[in-house]
Amino acid sequence: MSAAPVVVLVGPMGVGKSTVGQLLAERLGVGYRDTDDDIVVAEDRSIAEIFVDAGEPVFRAIEKRAVRRALVGHDGVLALGGGAVLDADTRALLAGQRVVYLSMDVEEAVRRTGLNAARPLLAVNPRKQWRELMEARRHLYEEVATVVVATDGRTPEEVVQAALDALELKDA
Numbered sequence: 001m002s003a004a005p006v007v008v009l010v011g012p013m014g015v016g017k018s019t020v021g022q023l024l025a026e027r028l029g030v031g032y033r034d035t036d037d038d039i040v041v042a043e044d045r046s047i048a049e050i051f052v053d054a055g056e057p058v059f060r061a062i063e064k065r066a067v068r069r070a071l072v073g074h075d076g077v078l079a080l081g082g083g084a085v086l087d088a089d090t091r092a093l094l095a096g097q098r099v100v101y102l103s104m105d106v107e108e109a110v111r112r113t114g115l116n117a118a119r120p121l122l123a124v125n126p127r128k129q130w131r132e133l134m135e136a137r138r139h140l141y142e143e144v145a146t147v148v149v150a151t152d153g154r155t156p157e158e159v160v161q162a163a164l165d166a167l168e169l170k171d172a
């Protein structure tokens with residue numbers, strides 16, 4: 001069986017992919033899936049534990065497989081982890097998809113993620129880490145995006161509406 005997500009959400013940690021993804025799925029009357037959740041279930045350990053125990057390259061290899069599986073096995077809204085676009089094969093798979101890049105500025109990012117131990121990449125000096133992450137990744141998010149939706153100063157519900165408008169999708 002092969003399916004394709006109706007919408008794929010990409011963007012940095014804390015931008016609201018998981019929050020917005022669930023609301024968007026409700027609005028569209030479809031299922032919601034999150035590759036980070038798939039990984040936690042399959043590995044039976046948290047994302048932070050995988051980073052600490054096995055290291056980032058192992059996490060990225062697991063993530064790549066999880067994204068590939070979800071892209072052919074899920075027909076609802078799919079949220080990816082913030083670093084999934086680092087992989088060139090993943091970006092190639094996203095080329096044929098309807099992809100929303102959720103964006104935000106640095107201050108909003110630091111406010112939302114703060115010192116969150118569940119996000120190991122931001123555990124130390126979050127503002128500097130976030131700037132560097134965005135410098136490395138912004139063009140990758142833009143490369144895979146069908147539309148860009150700014151989340152600054154918007155509630156999750158407003159972000160969902162902006163995404164539906166940008167994609168010219170009607171809700172269920």
Ligand SMILES: Nc1ncnc2c1ncn2[C@@H]1O[C@H](COP(=O)(O)OP(=O)(O)O)[C@@H](O)[C@H]1O
Nearest residue numbers: 012013014015016017018019112151154155156
């Ligand atoms: N539009 C928004 N405005 C304010 N806070 C938000 C918004 N979207 C998400 N959040 C909050 O930001 C944090 C990160 O959201 P999450 O959905 O986990 O992001 P991601 O999956 O992109 O890492 C959560 O605490 C969430 O409640």
Ligand SMILES: O=C(O)C1=C[C@@H](OP(=O)(O)O)[C@@H](O)[C@H](O)C1
Nearest residue numbers: 012013014047081082083119120
């Ligand atoms: O940006 C990243 O490299 C990561 C983002 C996280 O997902 P969220 O973007 O959902 O927080 C999670 O996959 C992991 O901590 C690595």
Ligand SMILES: [Mg+2]
Nearest residue numbers: 017018036079
């Ligand atoms: Mg998430």
